[in-house]
Amino acid sequence: MGVVRKTKHLEQLLQVFRQSSDAKSASMLLESFNAEINKSTVYRMLEKLEDDGVIHSFLTMNQVRFYALCNGCSSGGHVDSHAHFQCTTCKRVTCFQEELDLPKPQNVRITSAHVLLSGQCASCLV
Numbered sequence: 858m859g860v861v862r863k864t865k866h867l868e869q870l871l872q873v874f875r876q877s878s879d880a881k882s883a884s885m886l887l888e889s890f891n892a893e894i895n896k897s898t899v900y901r902m903l904e905k906l907e908d909d910g911v912i913h914s915f916l917t918m919n920q921v922r923f924y925a926l927c928n929g930c931s932s933g934g935h936v937d938s939h940a941h942f943q944c945t946t947c948k949r950v951t952c953f954q955e956e957l958d959l960p961k962p963q964n965v966r967i968t969s970a971h972v973l974l975s976g977q978c979a980s981c982l983v
Contacts, residue, residue, distance in 0.1 A: 863867060864943050866893075866894045866896045866898060866902065867902055868901070868930075869893075869894070870894075870903075870906075870907065871906075871911075871951065873886060873889055873927070874912065874924075874925070874933075874958075878951055878952065879916075879924040879925075879949055879951055880924060880925035880950040880951060880952060881923060881924055881925070881948060882917075882921050882922065882923050882924070883896075883899055883900060883903060883922070883924075886899055886903075887899055896909065897923060903924055906924075909926060909927050910927055911926070912924045912925060912926055912927055913925060913927050913971065915941055915963050915971050915973065916971070916973070917941075917943050917950055917973060918943055918945075918973065918975055923941070925941075925952045928954075938956055938957045938959055938970055939952055939954065939956055939957060939972075940952075940953045940955075940957060940969075940972040940974050941953070941972065941973050941974070942973075942974045942975070942976070942978070943973060943974075943975050944976070944977055944978040944980075944981055945975050945976060945977060946977050946978070946981035947980065947981050949978055949980075951957070951978075953958070953974075957972060
């Protein structure tokens with residue numbers, strides 16, 4: 858599919874991801890745009906960005922899909938393998954920057970891994 862052209866709305870969406878290390882759900886993104894961008898456009902842009910290896914998605918504790926910037930991925934595939942963290946108190950979702958060492962079992966090829974860790978973030982521990 859791929860992002861063909863850089864539109865104002867696409868740039869706004871990317872800016873939201875660049876301004877914070879937190880992952881975002883589609884509903885959070887829609888709230889931040891104050892109805893300036895319609896729902897179907899946001900979902901279409903998220904799908905295109907994920908296809909292009911710009912962002913990746915994963916499910917949280919409540920089975921809500923969150924999105925975050927990729928590191929080193931491309932339209933050829935997602936290559937970053939890191940864990941995600943969701944605070945059980947404030948519900949904030951972040952990506953850990955540390956790469957995971959995935960097992961290398963024989964006779965299989967792992968193409969993706971999704972690890973969600975949960976607990977309390979530093980802000981909620983105090």
